[in-house]
Amino acid sequence: MLRNREIRFVLMLMCTVSLIVLAEAAFFSSVSVVFVLITSVLLIGCSLVFTRLRYLEVEKLSSYLRQISSGNYSLDVRDNREGEFSILKNTIYKVTVMLSEQRTLLQKDKIYLTDAISDISHQLKTPLTSMMVMADLLDDTKLPEAKRKEFTRNIRIQLERLDWLVSSLLKLSKIDAGTVQFKKDQVLVAELIHKALQPVLIPIDIKEQTISITGEDNVSFVGDLNWTTEAVINILKNSVEHTYEGGTIVISFSENLLYTEIVIKDNGKGIPKEEIPFIFKRFHKGKGAGESSIGIGLSMVHSIIMKQNGTIEVQSELHKGTQFQIRFYKQIV
Structure with missing residues (x-):
């Protein structure tokens, strides 16, 4: 606790004030000196105990925040008593709940993105594979003209399908991202x-x-x-x-x-x-x-x-x- 500069400052200030009062009490009687000394010790002791208890609460909150930063959102720091510390605890708990919800949403978004990429890859793979096979067949110089026309037509159909798929996916992504401004x-x-x-x-x-x-x-x-x-x-x-x-x-x-x-x-x-x-x-x-x-x-x-x-x-x-x-x-x- 004494490593904190503000605590050292307050302690020095209280000791200085106590010494000044003791010096003044010495002009009256030894009983006054003893009375002032006991009172100063008790006041400084109570102040240190109170400060220690407050800093223990701060240490608990620091530990709580460290656990949150490491991904543990299951702790409950809520306090239904009155006072600034209770308000601070409840505010931290609300932020923790919000972070937990955002983390859950982000996790769902990651899963959704993974599934979407997998689905898109599957949809693109089929026509691309088909076109690659037909393109290889078109290299055959002995391929009949009728077959050549058929393969060319099929490649064109697959390309149109890919064009529609990519266009639709772009539209959907814009809508999902909220970048489309719908007119009214x-x-x-x-x-x-x-x-x-x-x-x-x-x-x-x-x-x-x-x-x-x-x-x-x-x-x-x-x-x-x-x-x-x-x-x-x-x-x-x-x-x-x-x-x-x-x-x-x-x-x-x-x-x-x-x-x-x-x-x-x-x-x-x-x-x-x-x-x-x-x-x-x-x-x-x-x-x-x-x-x-x-x-x-x-x-x-x-x-x-x-x-x-x-x-x-x-x-x-x-x-x-x-x-x-x-x-x-x-x-x-």
Whole structure:
């Protein structure tokens, strides 16, 4: 304790004051000197004991903080008594809990990042391996022209798939990182649906499917037209892919005081009940997914809608169809 400069200073000050008082008491009587001496010793002793106890508390807190810095967050230093030390202990405990929660979140992020890298590597490996094999075969000068065209076409398809995968992953990473600034424009749902249908009109025509759209032209919500269009396109692609030839896709939208609702329903293959909780999970591929499916489209749909104060729910039954219900809730002021 005496290694602390402030303690030495206070001790010297008290001793100096005691000596001055003793010197003054000597002018009166020896009894006064004894009385002053005993009083000074008791006061200095009490002060040292009190200071020692305070420094023991400080030492305990120092030990506690050292254990926290080494990664031990299980200790509880809370003190329900009144006083500055109790407030300090409770504050340190709150910081400890916060650090523990942040550490848990960081650990989850590391696991998530590891899994994501593993999934991405797996998704990239398949088309790259396929292209490498076909590229080796194209080196064969005796390869028939028909096969050469077929391999070239397959390489182009795989490259398009890789381009879409990388583009989607970049979009998802931006959304997850919070770097995407979603606009807050007044979006007309009729315009949104019209824009989202353009990329899927040819597949719909090829499969001779029927599109039915119902809703008022003035139905709208506050959001980002381009990003929401991206989400709706992915839902429509999913519906077209899993709806039989000659099937029907019904799109309806409405608005009330609480939310704007968009419903996309098909009469296609449907989703097994046990798979519904996982369809928005990244890289999840259902049993009925096509070979070209990567399992990232619906994950991006979920992220885009949730970031715009919205929700998305799925109802499905095997061989009877699937319904996606999107709701954009209005901001309450």
